[in-house]
Amino acid sequence: MKILVCNDDGYRARGIIALRQALEGLAELTVVAPERNHSGASNALTLELPLRVTQYEPGKYYVSGTPTDCVHLAISGLFDYQHDMVVSGINNGENLGDDVLYSGTVAAAIEGRFLGLPTVAFSLRRPNEGRADFTAAARVARLIVTHLLAHPLDRHMILNVNIPHLPFEELRGFRTTRLGHRHRADQVTRARDPRGREVFWVGRAGEGEDDGPGTDFFALAEGYVSVTPLQVDLTRHSAIDTVDRWLGGITV
Numbered sequence: 001m002k003i004l005v006c007n008d009d010g011y012r013a014r015g016i017i018a019l020r021q022a023l024e025g026l027a028e029l030t031v032v033a034p035e036r037n038h039s040g041a042s043n044a045l046t047l048e049l050p051l052r053v054t055q056y057e058p059g060k061y062y063v064s065g066t067p068t069d070c071v072h073l074a075i076s077g078l079f080d081y082q083h084d085m086v087v088s089g090i091n092n093g094e095n096l097g098d099d100v101l102y103s104g105t106v107a108a109a110i111e112g113r114f115l116g117l118p119t120v121a122f123s124l125r126r127p128n129e130g131r132a133d134f135t136a137a138a139r140v141a142r143l144i145v146t147h148l149l150a151h152p153l154d155r156h157m158i159l160n161v162n163i164p165h166l167p168f169e170e171l172r173g174f175r176t177t178r179l180g181h182r183h184r185a186d187q188v189t190r191a192r193d194p195r196g197r198e199v200f201w202v203g204r205a206g207e208g209e210d211d212g213p214g215t216d217f218f219a220l221a222e223g224y225v226s227v228t229p230l231q232v233d234l235t236r237h238s239a240i241d242t243v244d245r246w247l248g249g250i251t252v
Contacts, residue, residue, distance in 0.1 A: 008104025086112030
């Protein structure tokens, strides 16, 4: 059994170090992670530039590209062996609701799914103050990966796991959830660089809007580990007939 470990915070991030340590002994582990932080990179692939891969320790590599680049390279020819699973994280910050469309952590898992492997993404809720403590999240990751190895799910399923920032003993358990929805993000912030040129900072993500019982937002707020099954198909199947009738009003 070979597990590919990736993230979007970069190969030096404490989350991926904690994740790899947590998975020791479960399988043969290979780390392939971005050289720098690529939070918010979504499913971007680098197509116009060559990618460089550097081995920094045995079984550990960093790539001059995105999380998706890392997984794509690792599964599509970088090694002379095949992986059996992709595990991404542990992200420093939750990936709830709309976040999954932007998240490089989730994108790494999605790329693994595109290439035919079972995948899971782990994210830790950012603490209100101070540094993130990945101890409990690492224990949760080991529990879930161990269970997934023993009891495999549909290979087309992606698990998005969000973990409260609590001591392990204070976690209330696991909840299967659906994605919630955030309010609109804050307005962009205008600023000036040291040369006086105008620059912009993307606004802070909105708070939960659809965040009631059953959602990933609600489970996390209540102290539960949220486990959301994701799929790649974005088709709104219930609207196909509606759009078909709507298109009937257009003539060529």
